[in-house]
Amino acid sequence: MVSPTQHPPSGIKVIIVGAGFGGITAAIECHNKGHDVLLLEAFPELKILGDVISLGPNAGRIIERWGGGSVARELHPITHNNKELVMHRFDGPVVTRTPVTGLVFGSPAFNGHRGELHRCFFAFAQQQGIKIRLGARVVEYFEDADKAGVVLENGERLEADVVVGADGVKSQARALVLGYDDKPRSSGYAIWRTWFTTEELAKDPLTKFFSEGDTHNGWIGPDVHFLAATLKNGRDVSWVCTHTDEKDIEESYSFPGKIEDVLKVVGDWDPVVVKLVKMTPEENMVDWKLVYRDPLPTWISKGARICILGDAAHPFLPTSIQGASQAMEDGVVLACTLFCAGKSRVPLGVRAYERIRYERCRRAQLMGETVRDKWHKADFDNLMSSEDNMRAMDLPHPPWLFWHDAEKHALDVFPQVAKDIEAGKFGTEDIGLQTGVLRRDENGTVVVGNRDFEQPTGEELVQGLVKEQLTAEL
Structure with a gap:
């Protein structure tokens, strides 16, 4: 059938x-x-x-x-x-390496x-x-x-x-x-997003690795996360940066992106991120407002x-x-x-x-909200202090x-x-x-009503996601 x-x-x-x-x-x-x-x-x-x-x-x-x-x-x-997703703290240290799902599922x-x-x-x-x-x-x-x-x-x-x-x-x-x-309403967040070739990145020692094969790296910081991926054996690169944004979204959700705006948010982050942003062709950037609707x-x-x-x-x-x-x-x-x-x-x-x-x-929608919050609201001062804290930042594969x-x-x-x-x-x-x-x-x-359905949240849900990840790997 x-x-x-x-x-x-x-x-x-x-x-x-x-x-x-x-x-x-x-x-x-x-x-x-x-x-x-x-x-x-x-x-x-x-x-x-x-x-x-x-x-x-x-x-x-x-x-x-x-x-x-x-x-x-x-x-x-x-x-x-690629073979793995490498998550970094915003200033550069590697937090966790998550193998790609491959054919695990x-x-x-x-x-x-x-x-x-x-x-x-x-x-x-x-x-x-x-x-x-x-x-x-x-x-x-x-x-x-x-x-x-x-x-x-x-x-x-x-x-x-x-x-x-x-x-x-x-x-x-x-x-x-x-x-x-x-009517849609602002989610309180927007993403800068772009796609371009790695030809210029290959010329700089900091960003050359992007052009040497398929990679996937993420950086997490206070109420911001940045994901960069290369594909076609390192020929093309795409990055997205999710950040807070309360702008009106009634008329349009998409605007031209500006490098200077991105640097106001990540300008003191890992030098790799800063260099990648600075080498991005601005005409390829979009500032996309993330709209939200209640169920x-x-x-x-x-x-x-x-x-x-x-x-x-x-x-x-x-x-x-x-x-x-x-x-x-x-x-x-x-x-x-x-x-x-x-x-x-x-x-x-x-x-x-x-x-x-x-x-x-x-x-599935709730998982997206939880992942965003655990990345954006982490205790960044103590993030590297234990294996559990770092492992909780894995992208879940339930x-x-x-x-x-x-x-x-x-x-x-x-x-x-x-x-x-x-x-x-x-x-x-x-x-x-x-x-x-x-x-x-x-x-x-009509309002979101059943809190039992919305739960678990916070640390309890993060730990649950960690357990599901471990189960998936087994």
């Missing part, structure tokens, strides 16, 4: 809005399950944009199944093939240039014969009892059995699903014929290193639940998708996250999830309220 070459036609017509990693994965997986797919993308042409993106082993498991492994083989030479991770990886995904979707329309900007979503659809900017009206909003953090579909416009009460419309996935449903912090991976899992699970439900029960398939994905995504097979899990649990939904076991409240992740305060406002 898992990942056949191609299922027979299911009769289910799916419109997917947004051709990012989540949208393309949903299109490929829905096509694989026999659904009739139309993928809409607002941009008129595909451009190789962006910088580094990380796809964990849980996403690698999905990619390995595409084209009999052909997509994975295509990605390998253009992705990061049964599948590879793929970390590389966002645009280059996206081009491979897009080309594979085209090879599969998936209908893709570029320059198709959606301005309206609608649904009734037996169908859903979109209206394009040119006035064209398109209908399907289900519409998937994979349209990112500024999602229009989310407003229809929620019944109100959910949504639901990801599906009242009629359960429209749903959202990926950043539209659950934006992730970069420290989770799971945003794209979880979006890909969303696409896989939705394809499976629609397949299992069948054309006559499409709303059941959509509801099962939300039920299967909601709490797992929230748990088995529950990386061993997960989204397709197999969805197929395994669907019968019981569907039975419970049809029996009304989960009530009529939106899923965030059903699970206790959210609650309503005395004014009826």
Whole structure:
């Protein structure tokens, strides 16, 4: 049942809005399950944009199944093939060395240039014969009892059995699903990010090592962390610096980055960091504001014929290193639940998708928040005083996250999830309220509610992450 070459036609017509990693994965997986797919993308042409993106082993498991492994083989030479992540204190001393996951979790991770990886995904979707329309900007979503659809900017009206909003953090579909416009707010952080060749770095003794092979180094300091990676055997370098930022994010999340601003934050750090920043072409830098949204009460419309996935449903912090991976899992699970439900029960398939994905995504989101806080709020004066203190700074590799097979899990649990939904076991409240992740305060406002779900935090969670890392290595 898992990942056949191609299922027979299911009769289910799916419109997917947004051709990012989540949208393309949903299109490929829905096509694989026999659904009739139309993928809409607002941009008129595909451009190789962006910088580094990380796809964990849980996403690698999905990619390995595409084209009999052909997509994975295509990605390998253009992705990061380092041996370890070396974490430093901000002034230079090595805190910890974390071996890369490799095949510890049964599948590879793929970390590389966002645009280059996206081009491979897009080309594979085209090879599969998936209908893709570029320059198709959606301005309206609608649904009734037996169908859903979109209206394009040119006035064209398109209908399907289900519409998937994979349209990112500024999602229009989310407003229809929620019944109100959910405004983003600043997370209190932003990242400077860039990507360029190591040609000039190779000429300086301090930075020459970046050009001598694939490397991954991080530096952590008070409310700041800096990660630098080289790939393609040291030919390209990417670095990101997460820092505090309270600027307004209503109009735009992305601005040109300035070297002088970065140096105000890390100018007295390890000389390697300072030199790397100074040698960065400023025209390649972006200042990206990290927006935050509280967990949504639901990801599906009242009629359960429209749903959202990926950043539209659950934006992730970069420290989770799971945003794209979880979006890909969303696409896989939705394809499976629609397949299992069948054309006559499409709303059941959509509801099962939300039920299967909601709490797992929230748990992964929380890990990102915890990693950021443990790096930014560490006791830097005593960081080097014990093995436990240093080991706690490892980037976690929890088995529950990386061993997960989204397709197999969805197929395994669907019968019981569907039975419970049809029996009304989960009530009529939106899923965030059903699970206790959210609650309503005395004014009826939805707020993050179940502190038991949010726990453990602080030192208890850090120690738990250390134990999970040790378990993974065993």
